[in-house]
Amino acid sequence: IQALTQLFLLLTGEAAVGKSSLVLRFVNNDFQENKEPTIGAAFLTQKCRLEDKVIKFEIWDTAGQERFHSLAPMYYRNAQAAVVVYDVTKAASLDKAKSWVKELQRQANPNIVIALAGNKIDLVQPAEESEEDPAENGREGGREGGRQVPTEEAKAYALEAGLLFFETSAKNGDGVRDIFVEIGTQ
Ligand code: GTP
Numbered sequence: 438i439q440a441l442t443q444l445f446l447l448l449t450g451e452a453a454v455g456k457s458s459l460v461l462r463f464v465n466n467d468f469q470e471n472k473e474p475t476i477g478a479a480f481l482t483q484k485c486r487l488e489d490k491v492i493k494f495e496i497w498d499t500a501g502q503e504r505f506h507s508l509a510p511m512y513y514r515n516a517q518a519a520v521v522v523y524d525v526t527k528a529a530s531l532d533k534a535k536s537w538v539k540e541l542q543r544q545a546n547p548n549i550v551i552a553l554a555g556n557k558i559d560l561v562q563p564a565e566e567s568e569e570d571p572a573e574n575g576r577e578g579g580r581e582g583g584r585q586v587p588t589e590e591a592k593a594y595a596l597e598a599g600l601l602f603f604e605t606s607a608k609n610g611d612g613v614r615d616i617f618v619e620i621g622t623q
């Protein structure tokens with residue numbers, strides 16, 4: 438018989454950074470190119486085996502649109518962990534992530550484990566597939582700006598603020614499971 442541990446986790450961050458996509462990748466190993474914005478929040482669960490334990494993640498995937506901000510305390514009040522997500526191609530989304538971290542550190546459970554996740558790294562990786570598929574370049578919005586948040590800058594901030602740090606792609610799955618495994622381990 439294995440111990441089953443429940444872990445309440447919250448995802449937050451600016452609209453369209455890919456919170457729901459990270460959850461969809463973790464829970465269903467799937468990705469949608471045009472995922473609709475979350476309204477309010479979505480609740481999902483996923484079990485995950487860690488060495489001798491099974492962790493049941495109870496996940497609140499909150500809406501990033503500003504009009505839903507006032508709902509947030511309802512979701513972070515009981516959270517044991519939070520994943521604060523930004524988009525590596527959008528510098529302003531890291532500022533927003535920092536303000537979420539401040540809010541969580543002031544108002545959420547004092548023992549909350551917070552992870553910072555820089556998502557959409559597939560848009561800034563030297564992609565071999567861009568040579569095979571030139572149609573993907575040019576018109577595609579994400580590529581033209583490239584990376585706006587250097588890894589070292591975000592990592593230094595995470596260290597200073599006491600956060601776990603990851604770079605992820607919900608699109609190709611890079612780093613996604615690591616977030617949950619690391620939080621579960623902590
Ligand atoms: P809200 O619910 O409005 O707060 O947005 P969200 O943070 O949940 O973002 P969502 O997951 O809906 O993703 C927004 C858009 O970005 C969608 O069109 C996704 O397909 C796209 N997207 C999400 N993650 C990635 C990624 O890792 N790489 C790329 N290239 N696109 C992504």
Ligand code: MG
Pocket residue numbers: 456457458473474475498499500501
């Ligand atoms: Mg969403």
